[in-house]
Amino acid sequence: xxxxxxxxxxxxxxxxxxxxxxxxxxxxxxxxxxxxxxxxxxxxxxxxxxxxxxxxxxxxxxxxxxxxxxxxxxxxxxxxxxxxxxxxxxxxxxxxxxxxxxxxxxxxxxxxxxxxxxxxxxxxxxxxxxxx
Amino acid sequence: xxxxxxxxxxxxxxxxxxxxxxxxxxxxxxxxxxxxxxxxxxxxxxxxxxxxxxxxxxxxxxxxxxxxxxxxxxxxxxxxxxxxxxxxxxxxxxxxxxxxxxxxxxxxxxxxxxxxxxxxxxxxxxxxxxxxxxxxxxx
Numbered sequence: 001x002x003x004x005x006x007x008x009x010x011x012x013x014x015x016x017x018x019x020x021x022x023x024x025x026x027x028x029x030x031x032x033x034x035x036x037x038x039x040x041x042x043x044x045x046x047x048x049x050x051x052x053x054x055x056x057x058x059x060x061x062x063x064x065x066x067x068x069x070x071x072x073x074x075x076x077x078x079x080x081x082x083x084x085x086x087x088x089x090x091x092x093x094x095x096x097x098x099x100x101x102x103x104x105x106x107x108x109x110x111x112x113x114x115x116x117x118x119x120x121x122x123x124x125x126x127x128x129x130x131x132x
Numbered sequence: 133x134x135x136x137x138x139x140x141x142x143x144x145x146x147x148x149x150x151x152x153x154x155x156x157x158x159x160x161x162x163x164x165x166x167x168x169x170x171x172x173x174x175x176x177x178x179x180x181x182x183x184x185x186x187x188x189x190x191x192x193x194x195x196x197x198x199x200x201x202x203x204x205x206x207x208x209x210x211x212x213x214x215x216x217x218x219x220x221x222x223x224x225x226x227x228x229x230x231x232x233x234x235x236x237x238x239x240x241x242x243x244x245x246x247x248x249x250x251x252x253x254x255x256x257x258x259x260x261x262x263x264x265x266x267x268x269x270x271x
Contacts, residue, residue, distance in 0.1 A: 005226070005227035005228070006168070006227055006228060006229070007168040007169075007209060007225055007226070007227040007228065007229040008167075008168055008225065009167050009168050009169070009170050010225060024143070025142050025143045025146065026146055031223040031224050031225075032221055032223055032224070033211070033213075033219075033221060033222050033223060033224050034219070034220040034221040035213065035214070035217040035218060035219045035220060036217060036218050036220060037214065037216065037217045037218075042214075042217070044224065046187040046188060046224060046251070047187070047251070048185040048186070048187040048250065048251035048252050049185070049250055049251065049252045050250060051250055070142070072141050072142060072145065074254075075145055075174075077176065077177075078174035078175070078176050078181060079174060079175040079176075080148050080149055080151070080152040080172065080173070080174055080175075081152060081173045081174060081175050081180070082152055082171075082172070082173040083149045083150075083152045083153050083172045083173070084153070084167075084170040084171055084172060085149075085170040085172060085185060086146055086149045086150060086153075087145070087146070087149065087172075088142065088146060089142070109250075111186075111187060111188050111189060111190070111191075111248075111250070111251045112185075112186075112187035112188065112250045112251015112252065113187050113188040113251060
């Protein structure tokens with residue numbers, strides 16, 4: 001890992017929803033890293049400003065849904081003077097390529113970063129087959 | 133969707149933030165080595181509050197310095213990938229950052245407070261007493 005690399009601002013991507021919301025509020029797509037090991041899939045998402053109690057994770061019909069709600073109370077009584085980014089709730093979905101044991105999903109939230117460990121179900125793991 | 137109740141509040145806030153996007157208030161005063169991290173500046177009563185998005189940065193890797201009306205935010209964001217895993221997506225960025233912010237008001241550097249929670253750095257920047265407006269009686 002090179003540490004001399006200088007960080008650049010990533011432009012926030014807005015969620016493009018199938019249904020529109022009645023109030024044109026904007027929802028953002030959290031940036032994600034995903035990697036797969038033999039037994040599980042790890043999904044890491046950045047959702048700054050989201051407390052761990054405001055995260056919803058579900059897997060339904062092979063689709064992982066993650067939603068994070070921003071706590072707006074800390075913005076009460078503040079007058080913006082100068083802004084470089086906008087804020088909003090977060091939402092992102094992934095169609096999973098392997099079967100996940102939904103009951104064993106482990107989630108951890110630290111410093112605005114959500115880490116999910118999605119364990120694969122037994123039949124989805126690769127097997128080595130002996131040629132007899 | 134679960135985002136039902138605070139829609140009005142959020143919508144108004146998003147509009148207010150858009151309204152001040154790249155306002156003149158700081159114009160050329162964010163001289164720095166790079167535009168990371170992005171900063172929002174708010175007025176809170178008499179004082180200034182800067183809110184900075186820094187997800188995934190260890191508290192110990194953050195360095196904040198203040199002098200007169202200038203704040204420096206420097207640090208390092210590290211990401212480690214496990215060995216042997218196959219990467220499907222790599223969107224997160226990591227590296228070093230160093231940004232200096234000069235505010236157009238005088239600050240009370242001794243009373244500056246920094247809070248880091250849920251990946252958000254909040255800098256409470258009190259205006260110095262001699263910078264605050266005074267009522268002048270017409271004699």
